[in-house]
Amino acid sequence: MRTAEFDRETVLRNAMQAFMTYGYNKTSMPKLTEVTGLHPGSIYCAFKNKKGLLLAAIDQYQADRRVHYQKLFENSTSLRCALERFLQDLVGECLGDESKKVCLLTKTLNEIGEQDADIQTALSTNLSQFESLIRQQFLIAWPDSEALSEDEATKRARFFIMSVYGIRTYAATQCDSSHLNALADRLLEVSV
Amino acid sequence: MRTAEFDRETVLRNAMQAFMTYGYNKTSMPKLTEVTGLHPGSIYCAFKNKKGLLLAAIDQYQADRRVHYQKLFENSTSLRCALERFLQDLVGECLGDESKKVCLLTKTLNEIGEQDADIQTALSTNLSQFESLIRQQFLIAWPDSEALSEDEATKRARFFIMSVYGIRTYAATQCDSSHLNALADRLLEVSV
């Protein structure tokens, strides 16, 4: 017997960052050995192949995101407050460094979603989990806000999520702080 | 002297379709020779290299889009009518075949925009042209609608475009006709 020398979560976060920066196809195995510190053989032993490493990184990404948003939503006093925090965080990420500008899920979906069923399934699953997370915020009976019907909450959450994708893409086209804030403000207005 | 045997526009449209279907990195030169009918040497002679072919395809894409939307907007009687047509067309594309589901500009930006300055410039230029095209619709003093200030038109057009990106991405996550139509309807409501 022998225990693995590397820390799985660290390896996955490094791989994840590389995938977000360069995209799946342009993240070569040499690059992955470099950023993870693992030799090819170890990667193939632990994750089967490059695609397996991507799938594991996607799961890690989603787990990290869930924690991040649960913290972000803690102690919100109203739907408006929760969405405001979310949007501020989003705009901050869009203006931040390369590796946080993009969402691993949508970036990967855009790049290779149509070409691989396993990856498409993994991404769809994780993206609808993300949609649920937002939908829950719309469904909470806030002390300071009126309650929404299930149907209305679903529709509004969907529009919100769709616009979040839009803001991320818009930020890729032109990274202007005032434009992004204006878009976020407007989205908040039409959502709440 | 000798005239070229191939039709440049046809070649570019075929290349464009391949780039939209497979993405830049996964559209190999063998694939490009297949879809364009040109031999490697001819491609390198006419477009310098693979990147040059992409840049030319981007220009052709934008030229085609401009014509498409000018036709689409012809004889609109109000802003609402123009946007309605645009959104119907958009949802139709999202539900249609692979090569029309995506926008070459945003797809390429997502995949390799950060990695190549020339491509980023070309995409930014074309995307802001597209934004202008939509902005013009908001600025027209329609017979049936009230006029907007320049500033208000710019802001609304920007939010609209951002949401169009969002709808395209959302369609990639789940291609549900009723969801897409509901998103389009809501976008129309908050835009006009």
Add this chain to the structure above:
DNA sequence: GTTTAACTTGAATAATGATTCAAGAATCCC
């Protein structure tokens, strides 16, 4: 302390990638 199973190493492999180039073919101009 020896065994044993598991992890690590990194060079070798085989496939695929973009790009070049020299030879051949076709058209225009005089």
Add this chain to the structure above:
DNA sequence: GGGATTCTTGAATCATTATTCAAGTTAAAC
């Protein structure tokens, strides 16, 4: 029709890719 110019051809080249594997190393178990 002859020459000049340009386009076409496609095999060869060189770089890069993902993946494998056999040898080496480590630590837990008895």
